[in-house]
Amino acid sequence: MLKRVTRLVPRACQLDPGHFLHGGPQAPQSLAARLDDQVPDENPRAGSHPSEDDPAGAGEQREGRHYRIPLQDLPTVFPHGLPRRFSLQVRTFNEACLMVRRPALELLRHLDDTNFAHPAVRYVLYGEKGTGKTLSLCHVVHFCAKRDWLIVHVPDAHLWVKSSRGLLRSAYSRRRFDQPVEAANWLKSFKTANERFLSQIKIQETYMWNKRESTEKGRPLGEVVEQGLTRVKNATDAVGIVLKELKSQSCSGAFRLLVAVDGVNALWGRTTLKREDKSLMAPEELALVHSLRKMVRNDWHGGAVVLALSQTGSLFTPRMACLPQELLGKEGFDALDPFVPILVSNYSPEEFESCIQYYLENSWLQHEKAHTEEGKKELLFLSDANPGQLERLCAYL
Amino acid sequence: MAAAALSAWLTLQPGTRTLRAFCTSVSPATRSAIPSPRTADRRPRYERPLRRKALPPRTEKMTLDQDWPSVYPVAAPFKPSAVPLPIRMGYPIKRGVPMAKEGNLELLKIPNFLHLTPVAIKKHCEALKDFCTEWPAALDSDEKCEKHFPIEVDTTDYVSAGPSIRNPKARVVTLRVKLSSLNLDDHAKKKLIKLVGERYCKTTDVLTIKTDRCPLKRQNYDYALYLLTVLYHESWKTEEWEKDKTEADMEEYVWNNSSSEKNILETLLQMKAAEKNLEVNKEELLATKEVEEYKKSVVSLKNEGDNENTLSQYKESVKKLLNLM
Numbered sequence: 001m002l003k004r005v006t007r008l009v010p011r012a013c014q015l016d017p018g019h020f021l022h023g024g025p026q027a028p029q030s031l032a033a034r035l036d037d038q039v040p041d042e043n044p045r046a047g048s049h050p051s052e053d054d055p056a057g058a059g060e061q062r063e064g065r066h067y068r069i070p071l072q073d074l075p076t077v078f079p080h081g082l083p084r085r086f087s088l089q090v091r092t093f094n095e096a097c098l099m100v101r102r103p104a105l106e107l108l109r110h111l112d113d114t115n116f117a118h119p120a121v122r123y124v125l126y127g128e129k130g131t132g133k134t135l136s137l138c139h140v141v142h143f144c145a146k147r148d149w150l151i152v153h154v155p156d157a158h159l160w161v162k163s164s165r166g167l168l169r170s171a172y173s174r175r176r177f178d179q180p181v182e183a184a185n186w187l188k189s190f191k192t193a194n195e196r197f198l199s200q201i202k203i204q205e206t207y208m209w210n211k212r213e214s215t216e217k218g219r220p221l222g223e224v225v226e227q228g229l230t231r232v233k234n235a236t237d238a239v240g241i242v243l244k245e246l247k248s249q250s251c252s253g254a255f256r257l258l259v260a261v262d263g264v265n266a267l268w269g270r271t272t273l274k275r276e277d278k279s280l281m282a283p284e285e286l287a288l289v290h291s292l293r294k295m296v297r298n299d300w301h302g303g304a305v306v307l308a309l310s311q312t313g314s315l316f317t318p319r320m321a322c323l324p325q326e327l328l329g330k331e332g333f334d335a336l337d338p339f340v341p342i343l344v345s346n347y348s349p350e351e352f353e354s355c356i357q358y359y360l361e362n363s364w365l366q367h368e369k370a371h372t373e374e375g376k377k378e379l380l381f382l383s384d385a386n387p388g389q390l391e392r393l394c395a396y397l
Numbered sequence: 398m399a400a401a402a403l404s405a406w407l408t409l410q411p412g413t414r415t416l417r418a419f420c421t422s423v424s425p426a427t428r429s430a431i432p433s434p435r436t437a438d439r440r441p442r443y444e445r446p447l448r449r450k451a452l453p454p455r456t457e458k459m460t461l462d463q464d465w466p467s468v469y470p471v472a473a474p475f476k477p478s479a480v481p482l483p484i485r486m487g488y489p490i491k492r493g494v495p496m497a498k499e500g501n502l503e504l505l506k507i508p509n510f511l512h513l514t515p516v517a518i519k520k521h522c523e524a525l526k527d528f529c530t531e532w533p534a535a536l537d538s539d540e541k542c543e544k545h546f547p548i549e550v551d552t553t554d555y556v557s558a559g560p561s562i563r564n565p566k567a568r569v570v571t572l573r574v575k576l577s578s579l580n581l582d583d584h585a586k587k588k589l590i591k592l593v594g595e596r597y598c599k600t601t602d603v604l605t606i607k608t609d610r611c612p613l614k615r616q617n618y619d620y621a622l623y624l625l626t627v628l629y630h631e632s633w634k635t636e637e638w639e640k641d642k643t644e645a646d647m648e649e650y651v652w653n654n655s656s657s658e659k660n661i662l663e664t665l666l667q668m669k670a671a672e673k674n675l676e677v678n679k680e681e682l683l684a685t686k687e688v689e690e691y692k693k694s695v696v697s698l699k700n701e702g703d704n705e706n707t708l709s710q711y712k713e714s715v716k717k718l719l720n721l722m
Contacts, residue, residue, distance in 0.1 A: 117671035323703035334656040
């Protein structure tokens with residue numbers, strides 16, 4: 001393994017930067033034997049590993065294949081979005097490859113056919129733990145980013161309802177609480193992801209931050225974001241303003257808006273944050289949660305809302321809960337109704353095969369029995385074709 | 398020296414089985430301390446009462462076609478010599494089996510029904526037939542019994558040999574009735590179910606009233622009937638405070654005036670507005686086939702909970718409604 005690494009490094013230096021920008025098949029990733037594989041983009045390799053970068057694709061025949069996200073896209077499209085284990089994998093393999101799976105394809109098809117005059121349709125990804133809801137969400141986000149939509153991506157809404165240290169009374173509304181740290185973090189990522197839109201969109205109202213500072217009508221949205229980042233106390237209000245403006249302006253058709261929230265059941269669950277008198281807070285008392293709830297309603301048009309439920313990280317829910325009503329509760333269901341529920345299930349046999357092939361090609365599976373039939377059957381049995389479980393198992397091999 | 402000490406220790410232990418090899422090395426001091434049975438009774442052998450040899454157990458003389466109810470006519474403790482079955486009971490120690498029936502306390506402790514074999518019960522029934530009346534011929538099916546006699550009353554009488562014929566357990570009266578045989582409308586049925594609480598079983602639709610608060614059985618029976626009457630009449634009345642029934646009190650999901658209905662209406666209105674179609678009114682929108690399907694799927698989702706079926710139904714109806722197909 002060490003020998004191969006030392007040989008890969010000099011090869012990377014020899015390739016000129018132009019190669020990376022085209023996103024062509026990146027030779028350092030394949031083994032030394034495949035160095036003459038300079039196939040063009042549209043020609044998929046047999047097996048699991050086509051080197052295509054277009055997230056949409058030809059449809060069902062791409063199901064089970066991996067597609068690669070160019071590495072330079074990652075910091076702009078997913079400044080904070082990728083799940084931890086996947087980003088570790090990206091760093092290890094030096095490439096970000098997502099498997100194209102049926103739920104994501106279905107979603108992409110719907111998104112392609114969206115009627116932007118109709119109210120935003122809400123799609124909810126649900127499924128058991130480890131089946132790939134977050135990564136399907138990321139796939140959709142990348143697709144929309146490639147198509148130049150404006151992305152509002154909240155990677156984990158659960159983080160906003162737990163263990164937040166700086167809780168302040170909101171200046172805007174006495175009943176609600178601000179979370180400056182989380183809001184500032186989110187604003188930073190939002191800025192990196194949607195840099196080009198921030199100067200194009202102009203706000204439609206004047207906002208007074210305090211007696212001396214205000215943002216006039218007609219200024220670009222970037223100024224509101226800057227204000228939130230520099231004055232952290234106003235960060236939560238800045239987030240609220242950004243969301244409000246985006247919602248009202250997406251109807252005009254200047255841009256398409258995608259709202260992607262992971263762990264959306266946190267918005268209607270319970271929190272572990274305490275008020276000054278040590279009583280637990282309800283989620284509606286948090287200003288961030290309040291603005292996000294308004295965002296996922298379908299009273300705007302010109303975009304779509306893709307949500308993913310998540311039990312990991314959710315508070316006070318049983319571990320086996322994975323169905324929409326169990327996780328969202330009555331309130332959440334009534335708020336999101338009508339939505340399109342999309343089930344994300346474990347790997348089908350072809351997808352499992354494809355995943356194992358991918359790991360083998362990247363020499364991730366070092367065990368001698370890994371490529372034999374019994375080895376694969378054993379992995380299938382141990383992981384029950386659950387993607388998360390399989391990934392964890394293969395990490396040991 | 399070590400052997401002598403070991404043997405002394407072994408003999409001093411009350412429950413251990415001493416090996417024969419060590420018996421010979423028992424010291425004279427220990428032997429005289431333990432009284433042997435031979436020295437207790439000093440009468441000469443011919444004057445002592447003769448001890449009978451143990452006879453073979455009765456089971457060996459039992460034939461296969463014997464009359465078992467005469468061996469165990471009443472409830473009696475388990476007699477290993479009278480029961481010809483090779484029963485073992487007990488927890489087996491390592492490399493052992495459960496203990497045999499001779500001298501087995503476990504078999505004595507548990508209740509046995511050796512006096513109630515099918516043959517014995519047949520005999521009891523034959524004897525009781527003289528005291529019974531004929532079953533009415535017209536009531537030959539369960540449905541007819543339910544139709545004509547919807548209320549079932551269970552009482553128990555106790556007979557025992559003792560100084561008194563009274564038994565306090567005999568005053569318990571259980572009254573069972575199916576709610577489908579009562580004349581109740583929707584509101585009355587829901588109110589009745591809320592009033593009785595635990596006494597109603599949803600799967601069998603049976604209301605069970607068990608009374609034992611009066612000292613006599615007759616009084617308890619009257620009280621049970623009185624309770625049924627009161628419940629029936631009260632559930633038909635509607636009180637003023639019943640208007641305050643909130644959504645949380647509802648037993649099942651009701652679509653009308655629910656938030657789901659409002660949501661879908663808003664969505665549809667917005668869609669129509671986008672298509673510049675402003676002349677539709679609410680009733681028309683709600684009466685379309687897609688909305689009906691959606692309503693059914695939401696009701697089933699809320700009432701039955703999440704499962705594959707309901708969720709896929711809901712998904713299809715939403716897709717049709719929002720024109721996503």
